[in-house]
Amino acid sequence: MDYRAIREKRRPSTPKKCWHPRVPGANRRSRIPEILKRRSSWRWLAPGVLLCLVAPGLASAVLVTQYDDLTPGQMQSGTLLMRMQAGYQIATRMNTDIDLSVSGLVARVSVRQRFLNDGPEWVEGIYVFPLPDDAAVDRLRMHIGERFIEGEIREKEQARKEYEQAKTEGKKASLIEQQRANLFTTSVANIGPGEEITIEIEYLQNLKYDEGTFSLRFPLTMTPRFIPGDPLPSRKGSGWAPDTTRVSDASLITPPVVVDSDDHKVTLNANINAGVPLEIIASRYHPIDVQESTDGYTVSLMNETAPLDHDIELIWRPVPNAAPRTMVFSQTHKDTPYVLLMLLPPNESASNFVVMPRELIFVIDTSGSMHGTSIDQAKRALIMALDGLRPTDRFNVIQFNSITHSIFPRSVTADAGRLRTARSYVRSLKANGGTNMRPALEKALRATTFETHLRQVIFITDGSVGNEQELYKVIEQDLGRARLFTVGIGSAPNGWFMRKAAEAGRGTYSYISALHEIDEKMQRLIRKLERPQITDIEVQWADGLDPVVYPDTVPDLYAGEPIIVKARFENQPRPGDVAIISGDSAAGRWGGEISLAGVGDSAGIAALWARARIEKLLDDQRRGKGPDETRAAVVATALEHHLVSRFTSLVAVDKTPVRPLSTNLDKEQVPNLLPYGQSHQAIFGFPATATNAPSLRLTGIACLLAALLLMAVMRTGGLTREYSVSS
């Protein structure tokens, strides 16, 4: 079997700088300045000049040293400035192990978070962590030594109550709560001094299948979010941001951030059973080992552990003629049948499409969280997209951070001069300030349209915002005929924002998380932008099944994308029952048939259907459905399928109290690792406030002193000997 693993180093060591001294030839002698040869004048000039230069430098150094002795008494602990643990050592350490098994189009993932209390006190550990944005979390296990306690699903408030009660009674307990579709919190109460508790969370996840390649992405940390709005008087959590009028739970989604850590390591063990022969298995950002096993392939990280500072993405591609064009999976859960269908529309031949003039609006995020490697990736991607423009296209470039600015007042034709202006504008972009995304979205979507042109908005960002729902609403309201495509940038982009914003904008999403993949990913995006979509997709089900289908209307498809639908039936499909899928393509109406009966049972389909249903219910609420009605429906679905949701949590409580009630319990929020390549200063508002002037002056003084010393040596030793020998 033909497979190979792409092994790439994530952090290529920068080539060592070396300095090659040039040995001057004898004929170069005349180039030495005359002043150096005339010893009489030099003798007096050089030390004089040097003394003048050195003296002030030395004096200021002495002065400041004196001051330094005075400082400690002046200091006090900052209350206004420091809302985070200033110099306070967190005792709780955390590492993560990921185990996953893939079968067909579904991955079941087990995440084990190991909390170790290194301190002398009893602690409550709190950890805010990301999961894939479509994760259906259905299991919690708290491992204490050899035994474990299974978590129960409860309504959120009830779960919190049970947890708090166990906590005060001194019992071990843990709680998994959802803050965002892709952001969860683990709380673990009563971890004894020196004790380790493992929290095991399991979830199901859909695979992405695009242009013949399957992919699976695990977020491992989160980019600190921008929180707009005015602060509210009370706060719900202990994050670095206060709750605000626009993000009412900001303190729950802003965990502290550390830059370096000896902990925060991850191990990965994946079992991939694709069901078809594979051409390639690879990891985009981490080097991996691939072993062939009896039922597929086993993948692990080559370095055994990796820091939790960069998303992991695994990709695999079937050999070309084995790439599946249809797939169907089913599961019977509590006597009800559920199915998952996948159908890949036929490829368009290149002659089929009519080139339509387009208006491309590029929006680039230049906020502080993009500082570092992210902004480089974004700029390179944008320049590549500009290169892909056709002379008939119109375009504009908008950048946003705290403020929004566009290069042209309205979009212009893509002629050579304008493209040159745009390129130099993009090259000069710098990342700092807040992520004030809303005005940029509005500017891109509301600008006057050109009737003849199709508007496509390419939105390049890390999505580090806390007001996602507000933004989805803006997109849906202002979209009109335009289409929105998101490009997620950086080591840890907000995947939920990328997918849902593209969904609301009826476009598609992609990720760029390393410089080397810009080419491939941008070419793929440009193809999707150019080729015609498949529209008006319909699924017809056999009579008598009474299906509840998600998505209820299949969105338009871009080149290379499959149709994936999940359905629940009232009755078991009979032999001969089929689903007929059809759609409009550039070549005309097209259709395909999938047989529904006689498919073996595969786990997880029901939970993923329920997860899709919950997402749909919450989307409906954003579009105006009553909150009580939504809540009741979400709770019913989540309880039936044992899923964590916005309104339900998993809670596990041990029976026997372990903490003596006379001792205190410290609350500790375990920090997240800052995503690879990002700058803490750029995000948290501390600018760089030192110049290298002192070090330049020091180097200068050192060189001048060395020259002085060498001259003295030449005069007393080496040179006199030369003169005595030659005379």
Next chain:
Amino acid sequence: MNTRLALKARASRIVVACLLCFGFWQFGQGAYIPAKAWVAQELMQRAWRRSENGEDRAAPWPWADTFPVARMSAKGGDIDLIVLEGGSGRTLAFAPGHLSASVLPGETGNTIIAGHRDTHFQFLQYMKKGESILIETPQGRKHLYQVTGIDVVDSRRGSLVLDTESPMLSLVTCYPFTASEAGGPMRFVVTAQMLF
């Protein structure tokens, strides 16, 4: 033998010449940074007078990508600085910068102004609690702030607060003042409360 010694002497002279050139160059660079900071302040004092005369957002020099937002005086007038908008390295080379994310002086909230520890904000090390700082806005309004706190914070762990209930001022610079290398994580923060 002769030629070898002569060559050696020549090589030594070249090394001396190189060291001198490099030394002067580095020292010159080191001197250029404070010189630029000083000259820019002079130019900006003029731009300030222009904006006082009603010119909106007068740029201190034609190609400037920023504009003065405040004039700050402390230490009984010995320190008189123009503050530019933005906290980028380009801005801070010329003047202390007002961080765009924070409120303007006089408004409710925390006004954050950052400056280089080795040029404009060198004087922060001599500030004491209770001293006053006068801030003048381009509209001619004057606000008096009184220093209420001096802290050293680790920028990797802390975050500056933007929203406060009363008008506050935070002056931020790098710490320690003696360090010769730029880019350290510690910050020296002078916090002041607005009196009027």
